[in-house]
Amino acid sequence: MLYYFHPFVLPFTLGAIVLFGLCIWKYVRWFKQFDRLQRAVIRKNIFSWRILAAIWESFREGILHIRISRKNLVLGYMHRSIAFGWFLLIVVGFIESHLTPTVNDSHPFWLAIFYRYFMHSHGNFPGAHILTTIMDVLLLYVLSGILMAVIKKIYSRALGMKKATKHVVFDRFAKASLWCIFPLRLLSESLSATIYHNGGFFTQFVGDLIPLDFALTFETTSWLLYSVALGTFFVSLPFSRYMHIFTEIMLIFFREWGVREKKERTGYTMYELSACSRCGMCIDNCPLNKELNVNNVQSVYFLRDLRYKKNKPEIADNCLLCARCASDCPVNIDLMAIRQQERNKRDLDTAGNYSYLDNVQPFNALGRVGYFGGCMSHLTPGITESMKAIFEAAGQRYWFMDEDRSICCGRPLQQQGFNQQAADLRRKITEHIKKSKITMLITSCPICYQTFKKDYKLNIPVVHHTEYINQLIQKGRIKLRKDDLKTVYHDPCELGRGCGIYKDPRQVLKATTHLVKAKQEGEDSLCCGINLGDSLIDIDQQKKIRDAAVENLMYKKPDMIATACPMCKKAFVHSTTLPVKDIAEIVRENMIPNTTAQTNPKKA
Amino acid sequence: MINFGYTIATTRVVNIDNCDFEKLHELEALVPSFKRCMNCGACTATCSAQQFIPFNIRKIKSLFQEAQYDKLSKELEKCMLCGKCTLVCPRGISLRPAIMNMRKILSVK
Numbered sequence: 001m002l003y004y005f006h007p008f009v010l011p012f013t014l015g016a017i018v019l020f021g022l023c024i025w026k027y028v029r030w031f032k033q034f035d036r037l038q039r040a041v042i043r044k045n046i047f048s049w050r051i052l053a054a055i056w057e058s059f060r061e062g063i064l065h066i067r068i069s070r071k072n073l074v075l076g077y078m079h080r081s082i083a084f085g086w087f088l089l090i091v092v093g094f095i096e097s098h099l100t101p102t103v104n105d106s107h108p109f110w111l112a113i114f115y116r117y118f119m120h121s122h123g124n125f126p127g128a129h130i131l132t133t134i135m136d137v138l139l140l141y142v143l144s145g146i147l148m149a150v151i152k153k154i155y156s157r158a159l160g161m162k163k164a165t166k167h168v169v170f171d172r173f174a175k176a177s178l179w180c181i182f183p184l185r186l187l188s189e190s191l192s193a194t195i196y197h198n199g200g201f202f203t204q205f206v207g208d209l210i211p212l213d214f215a216l217t218f219e220t221t222s223w224l225l226y227s228v229a230l231g232t233f234f235v236s237l238p239f240s241r242y243m244h245i246f247t248e249i250m251l252i253f254f255r256e257w258g259v260r261e262k263k264e265r266t267g268y269t270m271y272e273l274s275a276c277s278r279c280g281m282c283i284d285n286c287p288l289n290k291e292l293n294v295n296n297v298q299s300v301y302f303l304r305d306l307r308y309k310k311n312k313p314e315i316a317d318n319c320l321l322c323a324r325c326a327s328d329c330p331v332n333i334d335l336m337a338i339r340q341q342e343r344n345k346r347d348l349d350t351a352g353n354y355s356y357l358d359n360v361q362p363f364n365a366l367g368r369v370g371y372f373g374g375c376m377s378h379l380t381p382g383i384t385e386s387m388k389a390i391f392e393a394a395g396q397r398y399w400f401m402d403e404d405r406s407i408c409c410g411r412p413l414q415q416q417g418f419n420q421q422a423a424d425l426r427r428k429i430t431e432h433i434k435k436s437k438i439t440m441l442i443t444s445c446p447i448c449y450q451t452f453k454k455d456y457k458l459n460i461p462v463v464h465h466t467e468y469i470n471q472l473i474q475k476g477r478i479k480l481r482k483d484d485l486k487t488v489y490h491d492p493c494e495l496g497r498g499c500g501i502y503k504d505p506r507q508v509l510k511a512t513t514h515l516v517k518a519k520q521e522g523e524d525s526l527c528c529g530i531n532l533g534d535s536l537i538d539i540d541q542q543k544k545i546r547d548a549a550v551e552n553l554m555y556k557k558p559d560m561i562a563t564a565c566p567m568c569k570k571a572f573v574h575s576t577t578l579p580v581k582d583i584a585e586i587v588r589e590n591m592i593p594n595t596t597a598q599t600n601p602k603k604a
Numbered sequence: 605m606i607n608f609g610y611t612i613a614t615t616r617v618v619n620i621d622n623c624d625f626e627k628l629h630e631l632e633a634l635v636p637s638f639k640r641c642m643n644c645g646a647c648t649a650t651c652s653a654q655q656f657i658p659f660n661i662r663k664i665k666s667l668f669q670e671a672q673y674d675k676l677s678k679e680l681e682k683c684m685l686c687g688k689c690t691l692v693c694p695r696g697i698s699l700r701p702a703i704m705n706m707r708k709i710l711s712v713k
Binding site for chain 1: 636650652656657682684685686687692696697698700701704708
């Protein structure tokens with residue numbers, strides 16, 4: 001074994017040992033912080049088929065970076081070339097070193113890394129030349145990625161990023177060591193090629209340009225520097241953003257096994273924090289950055305401060321919870337959940353505040369569907385009135401749960417970190433709903449919809465009114481006429497990115513009007529600004545965000561703005577001369593009075 | 605005393621010289637729009653909690669401005685933070701954040 005040894009392999013070897021030691025230590029520590037349910041779900045799923053899905057996703061996202069490529073091809077290339085290129089360098093290098101017949105048949109693990117120093121000829125095995133060529137191609141591939149990273153550092157717009165992340169000093173240090181690795185590898189291999197003529201097409205070409213004297217003097221130094229760069233990078237990795245390389249893969253496995261964020265921080269959150277690569281994809285589209293030029297609250301900085309325990313409440317609070325960053329995140333970190341965890345109000349979050357809700361009279365709604373307007377729909381009575389008219393036209397017996405007095409669904413409290421109080425409200429509403437024996441819950445407000453769907457355990461279907469109206473149309477229970485108004489649809493954050501409802505509202509609108517596109521829509525839609533997520537920005541700042549959202553909708557010069565959220569509606573009404581209507585209102589206006597629907601029992 | 609169904613309001617004269625406005629100033633620093641209030645009461649009229657119990661957010665605001673902090677903390681707990689008041693406020697006051705900050709300021713002894 002010692003035949004293939006030179007002191008310069010030590011920085012690399014020690015670095016690698018420290019790296020894996022630290023990573024394992026951290027991972028074990030975080031795993032111990034998982035809560036009982038999270039462990040139970042892992043035990044249940046650990047040996048299921050999901051593991052194959054996890055392996056596939058790890059390869060796709062950890063190495064090929066498909067999600068980031070979908071958002072931005074050039075950035076995708078940059079990340080892929082470094083990750084995939086380096087991965088292949090390791091794999092092919094390993095194969096190459098193991099195919100080569102060696103003295104005493106020893107293959108120390110650094111042999112693949114320092115192969116050209118120890119092996120003075122192309123390996124004595126068939127196909128050795130091909131492998132040498134492949135290694136050169138891979139090195140060039142990685143170097144092209146590094147070059148792009150350097151360009152991005154100097155001028156990020158060249159790679160389609162308006163703003164790149166501002167990194168902390170330690171991250172820059174780690175990055176510098178990473179950037180040094182590959183040019184040093186090229187230099188070392190070329191110097192060895194000068195002496196031993198064992199290079200590939202590229203390293204040999206570079207090597208031939210170097211004078212022999214120079215090569216003889218500096219070869220060992222160059223290999224030493226290469227080893228030091230590797231070692232430095234390895235040691236700094238667990239403390240820098242590069243921790244994401246391994247953590248992302250761990251995260252993918254946990255996620256695939258069914259682990260999710262909780263209301264309080266757990267070990268899983270620690271994995272998520274370290275899985276953030278600080279790529280900065282969340283910065284450009286953040287409405288606070290784009291419209292208000294607030295540059296320190298974006299998820300990348302929020303997670304970083306949290307990881308290094310420098311978090312401040314004003315960072316956690318300054319976020320609209322519009323989830324645009326979460327949809328842009330190539331690692332799919334549950335950013336909204338972490339943000340809400342950090343808003344935990346602890347001492348202020350007292351239980352038993354809402355005892356006044358105990359005397360809400362129970363209502364027997366057997367055989368009816370429940371309709372929950374939500375607080376905000378009470379400010380836009382057009383929506384609730386339209387829903388009543390639609391229920392009647394469809395011959396559906398319904399119970400308007402909060403017609404006289406509205407109870408909050410609890411999500412606004414939850415968003416601000418009042419966990420106990422929100423749970424209190426949820427418990428009261430759940431009781432109320434269970435007593436009424438309704439068969440289905442329809443809500444008009446996406447904020448309520450999201451919490452009914454995700455936080456409540458109701459055991460009955462919960463639908464948003466756009467889904468419900470779509471069902472009515474599909475079943476022919478209401479008939480609509482089609483007008484030719486050009487209508488643009490605004491995706492509410494809570495309904496679209498929050499619950500993934502993009503299709504139903506559009507199908508309904510296509511049935512009644514002429515739907516046109518917005519500039520950015522679906523997952524990329526903009527937040528209306530007037531929401532309950534942010535408790536720090538004031539109304540003038542909110543208006544700026546709203547105006548940008550309206551601007552985005554004006555792309556195809558529509559005649560009408562349609563939305564599916566009372567808050568978005570209220571936001572837009574004051575910002576444009578166009579009519580702003582909820583889908584329920586549009587449907588009601590275009591409903592053909594249908595007497596058969598009510599009397600036809602088959603369709604009911 | 606005969607129950608007329610209504611009473612004469614108890615005296616609410618406050619001697620401002622004896623008041624400690626520190627908490628109010630703290631709130632105004634955190635929510636500058638708080639100063640803009642014109643006491644229209646739209647917030648109270650729309651309030652979800654008010655539909656169940658006598659809960660008057662305008663009164664709370666007035667008491668806070670007059671530095672009458674007793675019992676306010678308990679009263680504020682009734683708020684469900686639904687945010688309707690903020691949406692209807694004609695003066696664009698960030699009322700919901702103001703309520704949260706009042707809770708926070710009053711909880712500090």
